[in-house]
Amino acid sequence: MTRDLKSIIMWYLSDGLINIASMTGVLLLAERFSGIGIWSKYQIIFMLGYASLITVLLSFFFGYNVDHISRRVGRGQLDHTLIQPQPLWLSLVTEGFSPFYASSVLIPGIVLIWWAGSHLNLHYTAVWVALLLINLGASTVIAICFQFIWGSMAFWAPRSAEEINSSTMQLMQQLKAFPLDGLSPVVVVSLLTALPVGFLGWVPARALLG
Amino acid sequence: MQVDRGEIVAFAGPNGAGKSTTIKLLSGIIAPDSGKVHSLGVNPFTDRVNYVGRIGVVFGQRTELWGDLPVAASFEWKRVVWDIPMDRYAIVMKQVRELLDLDEFFQSPVRELSLGQRMRADLALALLHEPELILLDEPTLGLDVLAKKKILGFIKQLNKERGITVLITSHDMSELEQLAGRIVLIDHGKLAFDGDFQQLRKSLTEKRTVIVETTDSTPPVLVHAMLVESISNRHQYTYDSAQITLPELLEQISQQTEILDIGTHRPPIDDVISEIYAHWRRWANGYTFTQTYFRQD
Numbered sequence: 194m195t196r197d198l199k200s201i202i203m204w205y206l207s208d209g210l211i212n213i214a215s216m217t218g219v220l221l222l223a224e225r226f227s228g229i230g231i232w233s234k235y236q237i238i239f240m241l242g243y244a245s246l247i248t249v250l251l252s253f254f255f256g257y258n259v260d261h262i263s264r265r266v267g268r269g270q271l272d273h274t275l276i277q278p279q280p281l282w283l284s285l286v287t288e289g290f291s292p293f294y295a296s297s298v299l300i301p302g303i304v305l306i307w308w309a310g311s312h313l314n315l316h317y318t319a320v321w322v323a324l325l326l327i328n329l330g331a332s333t334v335i336a337i338c339f340q341f342i343w344g345s346m347a348f349w350a351p352r353s354a355e356e357i358n359s360s361t362m363q364l365m366q367q368l369k370a371f372p373l374d375g376l377s378p379v380v381v382v383s384l385l386t387a388l389p390v391g392f393l394g395w396v397p398a399r400a401l402l403g
Numbered sequence: 404m405q406v407d408r409g410e411i412v413a414f415a416g417p418n419g420a421g422k423s424t425t426i427k428l429l430s431g432i433i434a435p436d437s438g439k440v441h442s443l444g445v446n447p448f449t450d451r452v453n454y455v456g457r458i459g460v461v462f463g464q465r466t467e468l469w470g471d472l473p474v475a476a477s478f479e480w481k482r483v484v485w486d487i488p489m490d491r492y493a494i495v496m497k498q499v500r501e502l503l504d505l506d507e508f509f510q511s512p513v514r515e516l517s518l519g520q521r522m523r524a525d526l527a528l529a530l531l532h533e534p535e536l537i538l539l540d541e542p543t544l545g546l547d548v549l550a551k552k553k554i555l556g557f558i559k560q561l562n563k564e565r566g567i568t569v570l571i572t573s574h575d576m577s578e579l580e581q582l583a584g585r586i587v588l589i590d591h592g593k594l595a596f597d598g599d600f601q602q603l604r605k606s607l608t609e610k611r612t613v614i615v616e617t618t619d620s621t622p623p624v625l626v627h628a629m630l631v632e633s634i635s636n637r638h639q640y641t642y643d644s645a646q647i648t649l650p651e652l653l654e655q656i657s658q659q660t661e662i663l664d665i666g667t668h669r670p671p672i673d674d675v676i677s678e679i680y681a682h683w684r685r686w687a688n689g690y691t692f693t694q695t696y697f698r699q700d
Contacts, residue, residue: 273467275432277484278456 209297212248216241216301219370232372235312240398242305243329244370247393249299250333256291260337261362262344267355313402321401328397335392336365369393404587404594408535409566411558413579413586417680421592422572423462426540429570430460443535456485459529463541466525468513474524475509478531485532492531499527502557519550526554530561537561539571543578551575555582576672588679596679604675613649614639615656616664623659628652636663 223229223237232240251260258264265271274284306325310317343361346354368390373381385391406412416422427433428440431447431454440447447454461467468477482492500506503523508516516524522542529537539558543551559582561567573579579586580600588596588603596603612631615638617623622633628642642652649667656662 269462269465272427272430272432272462273465275451276430276455276458276460276467278452278486279484280452 205297209301212245212298213301215366216245216305216370230372230375232374233313235309236398236402237370237372238305239309239313239402240372240394241370242302242307242309243332243398243401244394245298245302245305246329247332247336247369248366249296249302250329251336252294252298253290253292253296254286254333255289255337255340256294257288259285259289260340261358262341263347263354263356263358266344266347267351269351315402325401328401332393332397335389339365339389364388365390365393371395404597406568406570408568409562410585411562411569411571411583413583414570414572414589415574415576415579415586415676416589416595419591420589422589423540424592425589426460426462426538426570426572429536429538430458431455456532457535459532459534459537461522461525461529461537461539461542463522463539463544466513466521467528468521468524470513473510473512474505474516477513477524477528481528481531487532491533495531495533499530502560503527503553519546519553522546522550522554526557533565534567536568536570539569541573542571543573543575551578558582576676580672588676600672604669604672610641611644611649612639612641612668613652614666615653615662617656617660617662619660621660623656625652625655 219229219237219241223232223234223241228234229237258270262271265274274281274288277284309315315321340358340361344354344358346357368384368388371394373384373391373395376384381391385396414422414425424433428435429442429447431451434448443454443457445454468474469480478496481487482489487495500509503526505524505527508520508524513521513524526539526542537558542558543554546554555578558569558571562569569583571579571582584599586596586598586600586603587594613628615623617636617638620633620636622630622638625640625642627647628640631639631641633639640652653662653665
């Protein structure tokens with residue numbers, strides 16, 4: 194990516210396109226049906242913006258395959274991390290800090306939140322912004338824990354589970370921006386525990402939108 | 404198993420014997436299920452953070468270099484993470500760059516390096532913080548003869564000049580024999596042999612090879628020796644030196660034909676090891692291989 198200016202531009206363009214494309218589905222559904230279930234169009238857009246920022250934070254702080262820990266485990270790369278003279282968490286956090294990755298989603302994410310908020314008459318007070326940041330932090334921690342729990346499968350089956358975090362990440366990306374209202378209690382509980390995508394969009398959006 | 408400071412120990416065994424696991428135990432990456440590991444006076448697993456600052460590890464099949472970045476960036480990264488003082492860093496960098504010829508590719512991205520170049524850079528990186536012990540897990544895997552020679556020579560020199568303790572695993576026995584005086588063989592996680600290469604050869608086999616050139620193209624028929632091949636008037640035999648001596652064999656030959664030339668050699672170390680591994684495979688079911696088997700001499 195950092196080889197030359199051309200590579201940087203190409204990378205940002207392609208990454209931006211991929212991320213915009215991944216949002217388009219939910220956006221079009223909300224537009225076509227003026228919302229999804231009891232959620233209005235702008236509430237959905239707010240949730241979409243919030244969920245996009247989770248993607249940004251995951252890539253910001255847990256890039257370089259830290260958010261795909263199964264790859265590191267399966268490929269034996271964790272051994273290299275463990276021969277560094279510092280605690281494992283410190284190595285992972287410093288190696289994972291990659292502020293340029295996913296920054297193409299940062300601006301669209303903020304724009305979506307701002308756009309939705311302006312139609313929902315949100316008051317951007319310091320308390321509300323602090324709550325937004327706390328929620329974003331908590332959602333990111335839940336997402337990375339979820340990735341680590343599934344990624345640990347690679348300790349038992351390095352070859353076959355090496356890419357398991359790609360599937361779990363994809364699952365999170367696809368489901369995190371959908372409202373869970375109207376689903377059966379069993380499904381809702383499952384999506385808040387075993388597969389906690391509800392905490393990456395739905396629950397925080399409810400809390401922040403009141 | 405005990406390794407003294409300043410020793411070079413070759414660590415070998417068939418696939419799945421536990422060589423890499425032992426390296427991981429000694430690196431503090433994993434803890435033993437039973438038994439104890441002590442290295443440089445500490446428990447590698449519980450004292451990992453401090454301990455790994457005193458050792459260097461090279462995993463031959465994987466690299467510690469940052470793939471997307473120039474080689475130089477990995478060295479700079481190591482200086483910072485290992486907190487190497489600038490003056491020491493400059494001295495060691497100068498040494499490794501010269502001895503391992505890093506200059507030709509030092510600014511190239513790691514992805515563009517050949518296997519030999521990558522291995523040299525990995526070895527240099529492992530030595531940057533002047534470790535007291537280096538653990539090398541198949542460091543010459545896939546390298547050409549020249550690259551192997553360069554790396555082995557460097558390890559030997561390092562051991563001689565700085566007294567660094569070296570534990571090296573490889574499947575190439577002749578390479579290990581060049582490097583180390585002592586060889587430790589393991590099988591299924593158990594110590595199977597611990598001694599020098601001479602002992603290893605002697606303890607397992609007394610097999611010898613003799614090539615005789617005679618005036619006659621018909622190979623002489625010998626007692627206690629087996630004809631391996633016969634090309635025109637050159638005949639190759641194998642024999643067990645415990646059963647018959649070389650002079651006795653030559654006497655048998657001279658009774659049948661005239662000897663023009665003779666040559667003898669012992670089996671290469673790779674053949675000896677292959678024989679050991681074959682034994683282990685044959686006796687895998689129910690047979691426990693013990694050290695005494697090897698040490699009967």
